[in-house]
Amino acid sequence: MxxxxxxxxxxxxxxxxDLAAALEVSRQTIGSLENGRYNPSIILAFKIAxxxxxxxxxxxxxxxxxx
Amino acid sequence: xKKSIINYLAAVAGILLAGSGLFLLKFILEPQGIMRAxxxxxxxxxxxxFGHGMGNIISEKVMKKHPDQxxxxxxxxxxxxxxxxxxxxxxxxxxxxxFVFGAxxxxxxxxxxxxxxxxxLVFAYLFVVGCYIYCHVKYNKEM
Numbered sequence: 001m002x003x004x005x006x007x008x009x010x011x012x013x014x015x016x017x018d019l020a021a022a023l024e025v026s027r028q029t030i031g032s033l034e035n036g037r038y039n040p041s042i043i044l045a046f047k048i049a050x051x052x053x054x055x056x057x058x059x060x061x062x063x064x065x066x067x
Numbered sequence: 068x069k070k071s072i073i074n075y076l077a078a079v080a081g082i083l084l085a086g087s088g089l090f091l092l093k094f095i096l097e098p099q100g101i102m103r104a105x106x107x108x109x110x111x112x113x114x115x116x117f118g119h120g121m122g123n124i125i126s127e128k129v130m131k132k133h134p135d136q137x138x139x140x141x142x143x144x145x146x147x148x149x150x151x152x153x154x155x156x157x158x159x160x161x162x163x164x165x166f167v168f169g170a171x172x173x174x175x176x177x178x179x180x181x182x183x184x185x186x187x188l189v190f191a192y193l194f195v196v197g198c199y200i201y202c203h204v205k206y207n208k209e210m
Contacts (some may be wrong), residue, residue, distance in 0.1 A: 007150075014131040024144050024145070025146050025147065025148070026149060029147070032148060040147070044147060
């Protein structure tokens with residue numbers, strides 16, 4: 001799964017720490033999400049989408065590996 | 068509030084238990100049977116319970132002075148990635164434990180160790196596997 005979290009966060013001029021505090025997750029989680037090392041739960045994905053006022057699909061994209 | 072009362076009670080119970088262990092150790096001359104191990108058991112358990120209770124009391128007092136840090140600790144504790152990492156580590160450790168226990172049972176059997184010890188190990192192994200199967204069935208129904 002790919003995401004545009006880093007791009008969107010920077011566009012909103014928010015630090016990782018502040019986003020983490022707003023979403024009540026650790027800063028490492030935000031870093032891992034941005035690097036694509038960790039895929040969020042559906043709840044966290046909804047929280048992120050709601051925080052930026054966007055839909056989940058606008059932030060996260062799923063691409064099948066074999067296609 | 069209720070939690071801090073439990074911590075105070077644990078600290079007091081720990082002191083009492085360790086104290087009674089020391090008392091038994093000092094005043095029972097030529098102990099027989101279980102009384103040979105009981106004082107040390109009381110001291111060990113007492114110190115453990117006291118340490119646990121006292122540790123919680125101290126950390127609670129410190130956290131009251133720094134609510135921002137308490138919030139951060141709460142976030143770190145409930146962070147979904149941290150929980151996922153811990154669960155993954157536990158799962159891997161469980162897999163390794165099954166191999167280690169299996170090898171140890173085999174080694175004990177080959178070494179000709181006392182049957183009671185080997186059987187205890189086998190039952191402990193089977194109990195752990197039984198817990199795994201129980202939890203698997205339970206979570207399968209829940210999810």
